[in-house]
Amino acid sequence: MTSDQHVLWSNWSGSQQSHPQIFYPHHIDTLKQITDMYPKVRVVGAGHSFSALAKTNDVLVSLDHLKGMLNHDAEHYQSEFYAGTRLFDLGEKLAVVDQALMNQGDIDQQSLGGAIATGTHGTGIELPCLSAFVSGFELLTADGSLLQCNPTQHTDIFAAGRVALGSFGVMTKIQLQNRPMYRLKEQIRLSPLSEIYQSIDQWKHQHRHVEFFAFIHAQDVILKTLDETLEDIQERKKTWIDEDFILHLCSELTRLCPLLNPYLQRLLNVAIQPSTVVDWSTRLFPSARATRFNEMEYQLPVDRGLECFQEIMTVLKRQKAPVFFPIEFRYVRADDIWLSPFFERDSVSISIHQFYKQDYALIFDLVEPIFLKYGGRPHWGKLHSLGAQQLRHLYPKWDDFMRLRRELDPHKKWLNPYMEQLLTS
Numbered sequence: 001m002t003s004d005q006h007v008l009w010s011n012w013s014g015s016q017q018s019h020p021q022i023f024y025p026h027h028i029d030t031l032k033q034i035t036d037m038y039p040k041v042r043v044v045g046a047g048h049s050f051s052a053l054a055k056t057n058d059v060l061v062s063l064d065h066l067k068g069m070l071n072h073d074a075e076h077y078q079s080e081f082y083a084g085t086r087l088f089d090l091g092e093k094l095a096v097v098d099q100a101l102m103n104q105g106d107i108d109q110q111s112l113g114g115a116i117a118t119g120t121h122g123t124g125i126e127l128p129c130l131s132a133f134v135s136g137f138e139l140l141t142a143d144g145s146l147l148q149c150n151p152t153q154h155t156d157i158f159a160a161g162r163v164a165l166g167s168f169g170v171m172t173k174i175q176l177q178n179r180p181m182y183r184l185k186e187q188i189r190l191s192p193l194s195e196i197y198q199s200i201d202q203w204k205h206q207h208r209h210v211e212f213f214a215f216i217h218a219q220d221v222i223l224k225t226l227d228e229t230l231e232d233i234q235e236r237k238k239t240w241i242d243e244d245f246i247l248h249l250c251s252e253l254t255r256l257c258p259l260l261n262p263y264l265q266r267l268l269n270v271a272i273q274p275s276t277v278v279d280w281s282t283r284l285f286p287s288a289r290a291t292r293f294n295e296m297e298y299q300l301p302v303d304r305g306l307e308c309f310q311e312i313m314t315v316l317k318r319q320k321a322p323v324f325f326p327i328e329f330r331y332v333r334a335d336d337i338w339l340s341p342f343f344e345r346d347s348v349s350i351s352i353h354q355f356y357k358q359d360y361a362l363i364f365d366l367v368e369p370i371f372l373k374y375g376g377r378p379h380w381g382k383l384h385s386l387g388a389q390q391l392r393h394l395y396p397k398w399d400d401f402m403r404l405r406r407e408l409d410p411h412k413k414w415l416n417p418y419m420e421q422l423l424t425s
């Protein structure tokens with residue numbers, strides 16, 4: 001448990017670094033001893049957030065050893081996990097008891113606690129973010145209490161604390177509402193932008209999941225749909241190129257020679273072939289993301305998403321923005337979690353990625369005003385420039401959340417400088 005040394009810590013993309021004292025407790029009792037002992041503590045999951053949420057030079061507690069399934073309810077398809085469980089591990093454990101998550105995002109490397117605390121989501125107009133499938137959690141608070149929070153106990157903390165960025169305390173155990181395991185059929189093809197503008201509004205209701213990836217200089221986008229199926233497993237065909245290798249290579253080439261960008265992006269038609277794959281949901285949702293990047297993502301009111309996307313494409317193209325990575329466009333259903341970016345609002349989610357070796361500020365500064373113009377709310381785990389003053393106007397329950405946070409943590413044990421700027425300045 002002990003660690004007197006301050007060591008270098010970095011998030012996944014390498015954009016956030018600090019020198020905390022890191023602890024890896026194996027038991028909740030030990031976790032409690034650590035949080036009792038130190039005045040300033042942050043908790044970290046897999047460190048996959050792009051923003052400085054977990055960055056600290058004080059104490060950082062990793063929940064890597066607080067993992068695994070505690071129990072499950074076969075009749076109601078519910079389960080309870082330690083919050084440090086990684087999503088890939090959780091998927092495997094759920095499969096043994098014929099359960100699966102309702103939805104997942106692009107990767108499954110995150111910890112359950114980290115994914116929940118930031119409102120991590122996939123795509124699907126009928127499917128809310130992962131936090132909305134939490135039916136209860138145990139919270140270690142600043143005064144050392146372990147609170148059971150659910151729709152009948154500590155109801156306000158439950159309502160707000162499912163997306164609280166670790167500002168209420170440490171979620172130690174999380175209960176989830178799942179469903180029986182299911183197979184999905186993934187279909188990927190190129191689609192002209194004109195077809196997207198014409199049809200995506202219908203497609204979002206016709207498919208369980210729909211999303212697309214748009215390159216600023218290409219006329220076609222990569223369109224991906226996923227639908228539930230009873231068909232037999234159909235393996236992914238080996239392709240002559242590794243997509244991640246191509247992405248890395250093109251990012252390097254366009255970084256060194258930006259003039260190549262339009263030509264390489266237009267070669268997409270050669271690289272992307274239509275494909276169909278059938279597999280279990282937990283195997284199909286996550287993709288490999290080996291090429292590192294930094295990301296900004298905003299959630300827009302669903303009826304303004306396409307307009308916002310169009311303006312972003314126009315501006316990035318006009319400015320000859322040095323970015324090879326595609327823009328990702330997804331749908332997320334509304335929820336009732338106080339600081340969820342999807343609070344009471346069906347949303348379109350738009351993400352801008354920049355290769356980790358390139359300056360992301362250049363691109364993000366161009367698109368952020370557009371996101372804000374369309375009423376966007378930033379993804380908590382991704383990069384944005386907003387502080388408490390601006391965020392307050394985006395969330396009707398902001399003041400209620402802050403009151404609760406102050407009651408739970410009057411001495412700001414859980415706040416690092418970034419969190420202070422985010423929640424209190």
Ligand SMILES: Cc1cc2nc3c(=O)[nH]c(=O)nc-3n(C[C@H](O)[C@H](O)[C@H](O)COP(=O)(O)OP(=O)(O)OC[C@H]3O[C@@H](n4cnc5c(N)ncnc54)[C@H](O)[C@@H]3O)c2cc1C
Pocket residue numbers: 012013042043044045046047048049050053054063083084104105106107109110111112113114115116117118119120121122165166167169170171172289379381382
């Ligand atoms: C390659 C990549 C792909 C991604 N794809 C998606 C995607 O498809 N959809 C999406 O929505 N997001 C996506 N993200 C963002 C990611 O899901 C979130 O940033 C998520 O928070 C990361 O989980 P983590 O375990 O790494 O959390 P961390 O980054 O380690 O922590 C995030 C926050 O959660 C808090 N926290 C962690 N554990 C607990 C706990 N037990 N109790 C209380 N608070 C806790 C931390 O204090 C911190 O504030 C992606 C990120 C990367 C790098």
